Amino acid sequence: xxxxxxxxxxxxxxxxxxxxxxxxxxxxxxxxxxxxxxxxxxxxxxxxxxxxxxxxxxxxxxxxxxxxxxxxxxxxxxxxxxxxxxxxxxxxxxxxxxxxxxxxxxxxxxxxxxxxxxxxxxxxxxxxxxxxxxxxxxxxxxxxxxxxxxxxxxxxxxxxxxxxxxxxxxxxxxxxxxxxxxxxxxxxxxxxxxxxxxxxxxxxxxxxxxxxxxxxxxxxxxxxxxxxxxxxxxxxxxxxxxxxxxxxxxxxxxxxxxxxxxxxxxxxxxxxxxxxxxxxxxxxxxxxxxxxxxxxxxxxxxxxxxxxxxxxxxxxxxxxxxxxxxxxxxxxxxxxxxxxxxxxxxxxxxxxxxxxxxxxxxxxxxxxxxxxxxxxxxxxxxxxxxxxxxxxxxxxxxxxxxxxxxxxxxxxxxxxxxxxxxxxxxxxxxxxxxxxxxxxxxxxxxxxxxxxxxxxxxxxxxxxxxxxxxxxxxxxxxxxxxxxxxxxxxxxxxxxxxxxxxxxxxxxxxxxxxxxxxxxxxxxxxxxxxxxxxxxxxxxxxxxxxxxxxxx
Amino acid sequence: xxxxxxxxxxxxxxxxxxxxxxxxxxxxxxxxxxxxxxxxxxxxxxxxxxxxxxxxxxxxxxxxxxxxxxxxxxxxxxxxxxxxxxxxxxxxxxxxxxxxxxxxxxxxxxxxxxxxxxxxxxxxxxxxxxxxxxxxxxxxxxxxxxxxxxxxxxxxxxxxxxxxxxxxxxxxxxxxxxxxxxxxxxxxxxxxxxxxxxxxxxxxxxxxxxxxxxxxxxxxxxxxxxxxxxxxxxxxxxxxxxxxxxxxxxxxxxxxxxxxxxxxxxxxxxxxxxxx
Numbered sequence: 001x002x003x004x005x006x007x008x009x010x011x012x013x014x015x016x017x018x019x020x021x022x023x024x025x026x027x028x029x030x031x032x033x034x035x036x037x038x039x040x041x042x043x044x045x046x047x048x049x050x051x052x053x054x055x056x057x058x059x060x061x062x063x064x065x066x067x068x069x070x071x072x073x074x075x076x077x078x079x080x081x082x083x084x085x086x087x088x089x090x091x092x093x094x095x096x097x098x099x100x101x102x103x104x105x106x107x108x109x110x111x112x113x114x115x116x117x118x119x120x121x122x123x124x125x126x127x128x129x130x131x132x133x134x135x136x137x138x139x140x141x142x143x144x145x146x147x148x149x150x151x152x153x154x155x156x157x158x159x160x161x162x163x164x165x166x167x168x169x170x171x172x173x174x175x176x177x178x179x180x181x182x183x184x185x186x187x188x189x190x191x192x193x194x195x196x197x198x199x200x201x202x203x204x205x206x207x208x209x210x211x212x213x214x215x216x217x218x219x220x221x222x223x224x225x226x227x228x229x230x231x232x233x234x235x236x237x238x239x240x241x242x243x244x245x246x247x248x249x250x251x252x253x254x255x256x257x258x259x260x261x262x263x264x265x266x267x268x269x270x271x272x273x274x275x276x277x278x279x280x281x282x283x284x285x286x287x288x289x290x291x292x293x294x295x296x297x298x299x300x301x302x303x304x305x306x307x308x309x310x311x312x313x314x315x316x317x318x319x320x321x322x323x324x325x326x327x328x329x330x331x332x333x334x335x336x337x338x339x340x341x342x343x344x345x346x347x348x349x350x351x352x353x354x355x356x357x358x359x360x361x362x363x364x365x366x367x368x369x370x371x372x373x374x375x376x377x378x379x380x381x382x383x384x385x386x387x388x389x390x391x392x393x394x395x396x397x398x399x400x401x402x403x404x405x406x407x408x409x410x411x412x413x414x415x416x417x418x419x420x421x422x423x424x425x426x427x428x429x430x431x432x433x434x435x436x437x438x439x440x441x442x443x444x445x446x447x448x449x450x451x452x453x454x455x456x457x458x459x460x461x462x463x464x465x466x467x468x469x470x471x472x473x474x475x476x477x478x479x480x481x482x483x484x485x486x487x488x489x490x491x492x493x494x495x496x497x498x499x500x501x502x503x504x505x506x507x508x509x510x511x512x513x514x515x516x517x518x519x520x521x522x523x524x525x526x527x528x529x530x531x532x533x534x535x536x537x538x539x540x541x542x543x544x545x546x547x548x549x550x551x552x
Numbered sequence: 553x554x555x556x557x558x559x560x561x562x563x564x565x566x567x568x569x570x571x572x573x574x575x576x577x578x579x580x581x582x583x584x585x586x587x588x589x590x591x592x593x594x595x596x597x598x599x600x601x602x603x604x605x606x607x608x609x610x611x612x613x614x615x616x617x618x619x620x621x622x623x624x625x626x627x628x629x630x631x632x633x634x635x636x637x638x639x640x641x642x643x644x645x646x647x648x649x650x651x652x653x654x655x656x657x658x659x660x661x662x663x664x665x666x667x668x669x670x671x672x673x674x675x676x677x678x679x680x681x682x683x684x685x686x687x688x689x690x691x692x693x694x695x696x697x698x699x700x701x702x703x704x705x706x707x708x709x710x711x712x713x714x715x716x717x718x719x720x721x722x723x724x725x726x727x728x729x730x731x732x733x734x735x736x737x738x739x740x741x742x743x744x745x746x747x748x749x750x751x752x753x754x755x756x757x758x759x760x761x762x763x764x765x766x767x768x769x770x771x772x773x774x775x776x777x778x779x780x781x782x783x784x785x786x787x788x789x790x791x792x793x794x795x796x797x798x799x800x801x802x803x804x805x806x807x808x809x810x811x812x813x814x815x816x817x818x819x820x821x822x823x824x825x826x827x828x
Contacts, residue, residue, distance in 0.1 A: 334722055336718065336721075336722070355721065355722070358724075360724050363722065363723060363724040364724075366722075367722075368719065368722055370715045370719070372715060375714050375715045375716060376715040376716050376719055377716050377719075378716045378733075378734055378737070378738070379738065380737035380738055381733075381737075389723070390723060393723060393724070393725070439719075443723075
């Protein structure tokens with residue numbers, strides 16, 4: 001374990017042997033107390049940024065919130081000291097905590113859209129804490145807020161405060177929230193995954209704005225994220241957590257260049273799957289020709305003149321930011337959204353546009369895996385039923401024959417056959433996604449459409465899923481249409497790539513060609529927005545950009 | 553797994569009372585000390601060891617009539633609720649899954665039915681049709697089905713857009729599988745709580761109809777009718793009318809205690825095994 005680098009003056013925040021517990025109520029058992037955070041200590045100097053990183057359940061948000069003596073539902077701080085500005089805030093009582101929250105420590109939540117009150121104007125929410133704590137009068141606070149809006153490069157800083165939360169975009173809202181946290185001039189801000197819900201192209205803007213604001217105001221910050229590359233851009237030090245325990249703590253450079261713990265190096269090298277591009281020799285079995293699709297009876301065009309080909313046993317990745325029409329392309333291919341023009345040829349014959357007109361065999365050959373595995377499975381069916389249904393439905397299997405095949409499929413996705421009796425609620429996020437993969441495989445398809453299958457997962461788990469998909473492709477010869485906004489994923493899985501922007505394919509070809517300069521402006525923006533595990537990447541990327549992201 | 557120790561007190565009270573009512577209803581001829589229409593004593597005789605609850609306005613044993621009344625009341629209410637649920641839930645789910653013109657025309661038709669006050673509508677229909685048990689059940693069932701329809705459609709519309717339903721549609725599953733295997737198990741919680749409530753409304757509705765003279769016809773006993781027969785006694789301080797009224801209240805409360813408990817066992821939003 002590395003010792004934190006520290007200098008003479010007392011730290012702003014000093015957490016010693018923090019222990020956080022929660023009471024859980026497991027079904028069929030007596031309630032018991034579990035420990036979420038095991039004696040973690042940290043200290044933070046004025047004006048420094050500490051990154052907290054780890055997979056979900058690592059306790060990073062819990063530790064972050066403890067700096068304002070707050071525990072989410074049922075979570076209790078049971079041991080240790082939290083010393084902020086030289087006093088233990090746990091001993092301050094309710095009054096002390098109330099004086100501290102929103103004044104000395106502020107919080108920036110992951111989903112700004114859910115954290116703002118939709119019924120009030122942004123300005124009223126931004127200045128509320130400053131006025132309540134008597135830091136400033138309303139006029140002063142509003143002046144300061146406008147200055148912050150300007151600093152965070154929000155459009156029309158004079159008037160944006162008069163808007164309601166639904167009238168600004170997600171990336172802008174996240175920056176307004178940062179302005180809200182900065183407005184009462186706190187000593188410490190807790191950023192809880194502020195960019196995780198954003199597109200890569202928007203994330204880079206928000207990240208740059210946050211970094212600049214931190215530098216200019218001299219505030220200290222705890223930056224919580226599961227993406228090490230993001231944390232590396234803004235933090236001075238990084239703390240790696242796992243299962244509520246400290247894994248490694250050190251300077252940013254040391255963590256990403258010379259990780260000392262095995263877990264840290266796994267996190268650092270997570271995106272590197274070597275994938276050799278397959279030759280585009282064979283003829284495509286699925287051709288999408290000049291598809292145009294629209295919602296709202298033809299009023300809102302979402303796909304315009306899109307043509308792509310999928311080769312047997314290969315992967316076509318469709319890349320773009322949200323709203324670029326990638327998922328709509330999948331819906332058009334599956335027949336959920338019948339295209340207005342254009343045709344889809346599958347194995348030499350034209351597929352009917354409407355789902356209802358397709359034969360059962362056509363349906364079987366085309367399977368789909370969803371982004372949110374937990375809503376893609378019926379919560380009232382067991383894993384066995386979920387995987388077994390396609391077997392019954394397409395192949396008329398039953399009894400022991402079906403059970404044998406279910407066991408085989410469970411082995412294929414590297415889960416034991418004992419999982420067949422579990423319900424989805426009893427699985428972890430990665431396991432859920434594996435079951436969805438098994439359900440798709442059960443139909444023996446020729447093409448699986450993967451819609452952002454890894455974006456809701458922790459990096460290490462996502463990595464495992466990608467490896468599994470590649471293995472299955474080698475074994476079963478199934479082709480993938482892989483929809484994603486994450487270019488690192490694309491590099492590790494794709495054979496050919498289609499880049500989509502506002503409903504059109506702007507760049508299309510084999511992986512090696514698409515990822516080779518010269519780039520068009522949009523591909524360049526996408527590529528340069530993917531955070532890299534490198535100090536100073538953010539500044540370089542911002543400087544080198546040729547166009548603004550669409551979400552701005 | 554049903555663990556007797558984990559059933560809360562309130563649910564126990566509800567279970568015991570409901571069971572008592574059911575036993576009384578099922579075994580009425582065996583339990584009742586006297587016959588249904590048998591005149592056995594004075595008019596409005598007080599409670600005594602011979603007549604545990606006294607006698608009614610014609611000198612019939614009140615306890616016996618209460619027990620037979622339980623049979624009629626619960627029988628009609630159960631059938632009417634069952635009818636309203638199967639009709640309302642199936643049509644509601646179908647409307648949500650099919651959508652389009654079917655949904656629109658069904659929903660507007662239901663709106664039309666609901667626009668007319670239920671009791672008045674039932675009174676008009678029942679005064680035209682012959683007052684048999686079958687018409688009673690049909691009228692009550694269909695009128696109540698409108699409420700169930702609205703609830704189940706609202707619930708199913710939300711579930712219908714979930715990814716797992718989309719996955720089933722992509723697989724090519726028919727409407728039957730989607731309605732009964734994908735949507736129904738996930739819509740059960742609100743429906744169960746509605747079931748308890750609807751059953752009680754059916755009891756109250758039936759009692760109101762009988763009280764107004766259009767429900768169960770004499771000499772058959774039912775609780776609403778018994779309140780009507782004995783209501784004049786209240787002026788003379790005779791409690792005969794209050795006893796069936798109290799029975800209606802007790803049944804209402806106990807059924808809802810049970811429904812609440814069932815609801816608690818099934819509301820785990822994430823699904824999986826029920827946590828009691």
